[in-house]
Amino acid sequence: xxxxxxxxxxxxxxxxxxxxxxxxxxYGATPYLFWYVQSPGQGLQLLLKYFSGDTLVQGIKGFxxxxxxxxxxxxxxxxxxxxxxAAEYFCAVAAPGFQKLVFGTGTRLLVSP
Amino acid sequence: xxxxxxxxxxKITKRGQNVTFRxxxxxxxxxxxxxxxxxxxxxxxLTYFQNEAQLEKSRLLxxxxxxxxxxxxxxxxxxxxxxxxxxxxxLCASSRSTSGIGETQYFGPGTRLLVL
Numbered sequence: 001x002x003x004x005x006x007x008x009x010x011x012x013x014x015x016x017x018x019x020x021x022x023x024x025x026x027y028g029a030t031p032y033l034f035w036y037v038q039s040p041g042q043g044l045q046l047l048l049k050y051f052s053g054d055t056l057v058q059g060i061k062g063f064x065x066x067x068x069x070x071x072x073x074x075x076x077x078x079x080x081x082x083x084x085x086a087a088e089y090f091c092a093v094a095a096p097g098f099q100k101l102v103f104g105t106g107t108r109l110l111v112s113p
Numbered sequence: 114x115x116x117x118x119x120x121x122x123x124k125i126t127k128r129g130q131n132v133t134f135r136x137x138x139x140x141x142x143x144x145x146x147x148x149x150x151x152x153x154x155x156x157x158x159l160t161y162f163q164n165e166a167q168l169e170k171s172r173l174l175x176x177x178x179x180x181x182x183x184x185x186x187x188x189x190x191x192x193x194x195x196x197x198x199x200x201x202x203x204l205c206a207s208s209r210s211t212s213g214i215g216e217t218q219y220f221g222p223g224t225r226l227l228v229l
Contacts, residue, residue: 004155032215034217036220041225042222042223043117043119043204043220043221043222043223044156044204044206044220045220046217046218046219049215049217051214051215052215090155090156092155094215096215099144099146099161099168099169099208099216100146100158100161100169100171101146101148101156101158101218102158103155103156103157104155105153105154105155106153106154106155
């Protein structure tokens with residue numbers, strides 16, 4: 001069964017600084033990979049996804065992520081963080097051909113002035 | 114495209130009562146999913162439907178939980194004899210099935226349940 005690890009529970013970044021959120025997955029082949037963002041009390045909004053092809057994927061709000069098969073990672077990056085980016089970020093995987101998403105425990109991003 | 118909607122957004126109930134939540138998926142999405150999210154955790158899969166057929170259920174879905182999607186459109190999730198451990202955010206998502214290509218699930222705002 002697939003699993004996801006997000007090793008950072010909390011991250012604090014200064015506004016305007018760069019951001020990288022880590023995600024490692026466990027799966028025997030290449031899974032489908034997703035990053036979602038959740039604001040307090042809200043549902044999940046899709047930031048970006050990887051199914052196949054180019055390993056660097058662009059998403060909304062200036063986010064990007066890179067799939068690295070050798071490291072079983074799918075880290076999320078943003079070159080310059082805005083205060084409105086403060087939220088909880090979830091990495092998720094799905095096995096091709098299966099419908100359920102398996103989520104990590106999330107990383108809470110705090111943005112300092 | 115109005116997005117996935119869920120009703121109610123919040124529910125407070127006493128232990129032992131039954132509760133029912135509703136989810137309206139994005140129109141033309143034939144797949145519908147329910148997830149549960151507890152504090153400090155990521156969402157956990159409960160069940161999913163393709164059209165009106167319930168195709169997979171998690172072991173998390175005890176016999177007190179039942180989900181339906183009678184006409185392949187909206188879905189309901191009922192919890193009977195609620196327990197304090199049922200307190201969580203219940204999230205609904207929908208997607209359109211594709212052949213050979215990955216799908217994207219779009220989530221609703223969730224229903225937050227508190228069992229006293």
